[in-house]
Amino acid sequence: VNQADDANETEQARADAVIADLVRMRGVACTACRRVLCGHEALLSRAMGYRDTPHCHACLAARLGSDPEQLRDHLHAHLLRRPCHRQGWEWADREEGVVPPALPACLWPAGATLAQAPAPPAPAGAQDVVAAATFDAGDMGCGDLVLELRLRLSPMAPGQVLELIARDPGAPEDIPAWCGMTGHRLLRASPPRYWIRRKDG
Ligand SMILES: [Zn+2]
Numbered sequence: 433v434n435q436a437d438d439a440n441e442t443e444q445a446r447a448d449a450v451i452a453d454l455v456r457m458r459g460v461a462c463t464a465c466r467r468v469l470c471g472h473e474a475l476l477s478r479a480m481g482y483r484d485t486p487h488c489h490a491c492l493a494a495r496l497g498s499d500p501e502q503l504r505d506h507l508h509a510h511l512l513r514r515p516c517h518r519q520g521w522e523w524a525d526r527e528e529g530v531v532p533p534a535l536p537a538c539l540w541p542a543g544a545t546l547a548q549a550p551a552p553p554a555p556a557g558a559q560d561v562v563a564a565a566t567f568d569a570g571d572m573g574c575g576d577l578v579l580e581l582r583l584r585l586s587p588m589a590p591g592q593v594l595e596l597i598a599r600d601p602g603a604p605e606d607i608p609a610w611c612g613m614t615g616h617r618l619l620r621a622s623p624p625r626y627w628i629r630r631k632d633g
């Protein structure tokens with residue numbers, strides 16, 4: 433077995449885990465407003481670290497202090513870039529009878545076009561970062577990794593730095609994107625190590 437096969441196998445196992453989660457979350461209600469989530473919204477929640485407390489699109493944006501349409505379009509671009517998330521998105525499309533390239537009507541009004549997603553912000557490149565805490569996530573994958581990351585950053589004081597060690601092959605792409613969408617600041621990235629400054633508020 434060569435490395436490329438290994439990587440493909442890992443990626444497929446992750447995609448299977450995403451879909452298993454979406455199947456489990458079928459019919460789940462938003463933690464905040466109790467409206468039933470569609471598969472796309474379940475995936476958005478999972479990708480933002482709310483696998484444990486799923487939120488509908490509007491409540492997720494409110495929770496993050498983001499513009500709902502911007503969050504939706506940025507997450508969509510991010511999800512389609514990563515094979516495991518993309519398979520989850522395609523699963524939700526099939527479940528809801530959406531035929532790409534049409535955008536799912538659950539999230540986009542008819543005739544809507546996608547906003548151009550910005551590239552995730554580059555790490556600030558800080559050198560002498562002092563971390564208040566370290567979290568070794570091992571090879572934890574996408575949905576679990578961001579969930580644990582959220583739960584660990586949340587009790588920290590604004591401005592404190594968490595040092596993350598993440599060996600997931602998707603982390604170099606997922607962590608900057610997640611920081612960009614949640615408002616936490618990625619100070620430095622030297623995979624598998626990342627230094628994240630907790631956002632204010
Ligand atoms: Zn809601």
Ligand SMILES: [Zn+2]
Nearest residue numbers: 470471472538
């Ligand atoms: Zn949907």
